[in-house]
Structures are given as structure tokens and as C-alpha cells.
Amino acid sequence: MTARRLDGKAIALQIRAEITEQVGQFVAAGHAPPKLAAILVGDDPASQVYVRNKERACQKAGIESLLDRMPVDTTQEQLLGRIAELNADPSVSGILVQLPLPSKDQGGAGLDERAVLDAVDPGKDVDAFSPVNVGLLMQGRPRFLPCTPHGIIQLLHRCDIETSGKHVVVVGRSDIVGKPMAMMLAQKDGSCGPRTANATVTLAHSRTANLTEVCRSADILIAAVGRPEMIRGDMIREGAVVIDVGINRVGDRLVGDVAFEEAEAVASATTPVPGGVGPLTIAMLLHNTLMAAKWQAEA
Ligand SMILES: NC(=O)c1ccc[n+]([C@@H]2O[C@H](COP(=O)([O-])OP(=O)(O)OC[C@H]3O[C@@H](n4cnc5c(N)ncnc54)[C@H](OP(=O)(O)O)[C@@H]3O)[C@@H](O)[C@H]2O)c1
CATH class of the missing domain: 3.40.50.10860 (Leucine Dehydrogenase, chain A, domain 1)
Incomplete structure (x- = not known):
């Protein structure tokens, strides 16, 4: 099997074009x-x-x-x-x-x-790091969504990858990526993005026992660890979707947390590094900035 390559760069450009249009409308309305x-x-x-x-x-x-x-x-x-x-x-x-x-x-x-x-x-917190925004996200009524996990939600949605009922394993529990990612995918009502909720989520980390087995049980595996090519082919179930958040500099190369060629041989879909999740993070930052401006204009 050669996995479908999920082109984060192209999707980010599409989202940025949509935002540019919305910014134009916002300014045309006199703001x-x-x-x-x-x-x-x-x-x-x-x-x-x-x-x-x-x-x-x-x-x-x-x-x-x-x-x-x-x-x-x-x-x-x-x-x-x-x-x-x-x-x-x-x-x-x-x-x-x-x-x-x-x-x-x-x-x-x-x-x-x-x-x-x-x-x-908190009303200007476009990275969604403040306790208020983290709390609202936890309760399923987010104001700002954190940019990297939101980018992944958009990628899954726009690539028609269903999460409902799927087992998602997120490796890495940082406040910036892993924890909010897990929370967003576990939401009941799609409040964190269209059709991207209702997953059964396992949040793995450096103390997880039998990490290989845990990862192999994933329908969707999301790696946010910061260790070059740590996720090997034998940790991926045949046909799984693999999302690589890692950006690691090795010599003059940027590599992800996933051994890309090994993953491509077993997964049904993978994200490249670079050109996968990274460009989406910036696109979602622009989205949050526009949302903040709109809310402030309405206040
Ligand atoms: N694409 C983007 O836009 C974007 C955005 C943010 C981050 N990143 C990249 O994503 C990666 C992760 O970033 P981060 O900020 O989330 O990292 P972080 O704060 O360093 O967290 C790393 C997580 O990985 C876990 N971990 C470390 N070694 C492990 C192992 N051997 N097995 C299982 N889990 C392990 C850690 O577990 P413990 O909690 O137990 O220590 C921790 O939860 C980095 O490469 C970063 O550059 C990319």
C-alpha cells in the first residue's frame, strides 16, 4: 500500500484564501x-x-x-x-x-x-493558551481553538477523514498540541470543528507502557513528540491515518516524528514534513486574529 499524501500546504493556502476574502468583507463593512x-x-x-x-x-x-x-x-x-x-x-x-x-x-x-x-x-489570546480559553475548550464551548490542533482538525475534515467512533492515539501531552488535540477530538458535539469529534481518544506520553501496541491500535495516529522518526512502520496499523506534527532539525534536514517512508508503506494516509501540519498552524492563527477582530467589533 502507498499511502495518500495529505497536502497540508495546499489546504493551508485554501484556508488562507478564504480568510483573505473574509478580511476583505470585514474591511468593506467599514471596520x-x-x-x-x-x-x-x-x-x-x-x-x-x-x-x-x-x-x-x-x-x-x-x-x-x-x-x-x-x-x-x-x-x-x-x-x-x-x-x-x-x-x-x-x-x-x-x-x-x-x-x-x-x-x-x-x-x-x-x-x-x-x-x-x-x-x-483572553479576548485577544489568539494562541488560546490562557486558562480561560483552555477551560472553555474543555467544556466544549471554545472561543479560540489552539492553532496546531485546529489545523489538524481542518486537515482531517477537508480530506474527508471521519473521526466519529474511531480510535485516535495522540502521542505527546503538551499544552500546545497533545492535550488540546485529545480534548478537541473527544468532544461530543463537533464544537471544535465540523464532523471532527466523537473519537475515542488515547493520550500517550513518555510513561506509556507498550507504546508500540497502543499505537498499533489506532485508526488515526497523531505524533507530537519532538523526537525524529520515533514512530516506526511496525507501530502503525495497516490502513491507519498518520498525522505527523513533529518538526525536528537533523543536520540540514527537517524531519517529523514519524519515519515517513515506513509509514507510507502501511498507512492509508500520511502528512509529510515539511508541508503537512506546519502551514496549517499559521493559517489558523490568521483565522483566530480575524475572529478576535469580529468579536471586538461586535462588543
Ligand atoms: N507543526 C507545527 O506547527 C508544530 C507546532 C507545535 C509543535 N510542533 C512540533 O511538534 C513536536 C512536539 O512539540 P510539543 O511542543 O508538543 O513538545 P513537548 O512540549 O516537548 O512535548 C513532547 C511530548 O512528547 C512526549 N514524549 C517524549 N518522548 C517520548 C517517548 N519516547 N515516547 C512517548 N512520548 C514521548 C512527552 O512526554 P512527557 O509528557 O511524559 O514528558 C511530551 O508529552 C516538536 O517536534 C515540535 O517542534 C510542531
Whole structure:
């Protein structure tokens, strides 16, 4: 069997085109364009690339962007002060703080990441990291959906992959990907995306016993681990759908958490790295920024 390749890049372009059109309609109705404010503390090269990509994507969609560069030794008080200003600025629709924040080894001031993320106004929290937004998601009445899991929901939906009644194994329990992914797929009423709920979900992690067997029981296997090619062909059930969230740099190559060629030989569908889940994350960030602007316009 050679698996169908799920083209996240093409689907992300389609979603971005839809958002661009909706932004145009929003502005034509007399509103100011949505605006995304990104805070980047320090000069980590990978973070600079991510922030630049987000800025470019905003521009293409007609969303304004504001990049707030703060020095590596920014204090907690200074950062919280800047977030408070952006919270209060009516021209700012969405706020994101680029992670990771610099560690003390990198010259950072020992910033408390949790307190920083908690300080973002939940109504502008386009990454959906605040406890309010996590709680609403847990209760099945989300305001913002976290971007990477939402991108995967969109990918499954737009590729006609049914989740209802399926056994989904999510490997990795991070707050950013694994935990919200599991919660979204387990929802009863499709509140987290059309036709993408009612799955029976297993959330696996580094202490999971018999990981190979657990993964082999999945109809849909989602890997968000951060270990290059950790999911091997013998961990995949014949005909399963495999979604690879991992982005790992190995030499000058980017590889996922799944051994792609081995997966392709047994799965019915797989996502490539790059060009799979990654582009969808940015598309869903644009979606959240537009949603934030719409809610603020209605308030
Ligand atoms: N495509 C995108 O847009 C996107 C977005 C975000 C992240 N990513 C990528 O996705 C990957 C995961 O990111 P993350 O932020 O979720 O990572 P993370 O916070 O480091 O979490 C990794 C998770 O994997 C689990 N894990 C580690 N080793 C394992 C093992 N041997 N067996 C089973 N589980 C294991 C950990 O378990 P414990 O909890 O037990 O430690 C943890 O829950 C990374 O490669 C990251 O770059 C991609």
C-alpha cells in the first residue's frame, strides 16, 4: 500500500484564501483591518523566522501586524507592562508572545512563562493558551481553538477523514498540541470543528507502557513528540491515518516524528514534513486574529 499524501500546504493556502476574502468583507463593512501584535523577546534565530513567517502571512491576508522586539534581558515587569498596553490598545485584535522565552543561560531575566501567557487578555489570546480559553475548550464551548490542533482538525475534515467512533492515539501531552488535540477530538458535539469529534481518544506520553501496541491500535495516529522518526512502520496499523506534527532539525534536514517512508508503506494516509501540519498552524492563527477582530467589533 502507498499511502495518500495529505497536502497540508495546499489546504493551508485554501484556508488562507478564504480568510483573505473574509478580511476583505470585514474591511468593506467599514471596520479597521484586524491587527496581530507579536512580542519577540531576544533574538533566537528560529523564533525570528517563525515571527517573520507569521508577519508575511498576515500581510498577504490583509491583516496588519505589529512586531514588538524586546531585548533578551527584558524583565518580567517590563514584559507584563507591554502586554498590558497591548491588551488596552483597541487597535490590536490579537496578541501572541513568541515562545520559548529566553532562558537565563541565553541572557534572559528568568521570565515566568506561565505568568506571561496568563497576562494576555483572553479576548485577544489568539494562541488560546490562557486558562480561560483552555477551560472553555474543555467544556466544549471554545472561543479560540489552539492553532496546531485546529489545523489538524481542518486537515482531517477537508480530506474527508471521519473521526466519529474511531480510535485516535495522540502521542505527546503538551499544552500546545497533545492535550488540546485529545480534548478537541473527544468532544461530543463537533464544537471544535465540523464532523471532527466523537473519537475515542488515547493520550500517550513518555510513561506509556507498550507504546508500540497502543499505537498499533489506532485508526488515526497523531505524533507530537519532538523526537525524529520515533514512530516506526511496525507501530502503525495497516490502513491507519498518520498525522505527523513533529518538526525536528537533523543536520540540514527537517524531519517529523514519524519515519515517513515506513509509514507510507502501511498507512492509508500520511502528512509529510515539511508541508503537512506546519502551514496549517499559521493559517489558523490568521483565522483566530480575524475572529478576535469580529468579536471586538461586535462588543
Ligand atoms: N507543526 C507545527 O506547527 C508544530 C507546532 C507545535 C509543535 N510542533 C512540533 O511538534 C513536536 C512536539 O512539540 P510539543 O511542543 O508538543 O513538545 P513537548 O512540549 O516537548 O512535548 C513532547 C511530548 O512528547 C512526549 N514524549 C517524549 N518522548 C517520548 C517517548 N519516547 N515516547 C512517548 N512520548 C514521548 C512527552 O512526554 P512527557 O509528557 O511524559 O514528558 C511530551 O508529552 C516538536 O517536534 C515540535 O517542534 C510542531
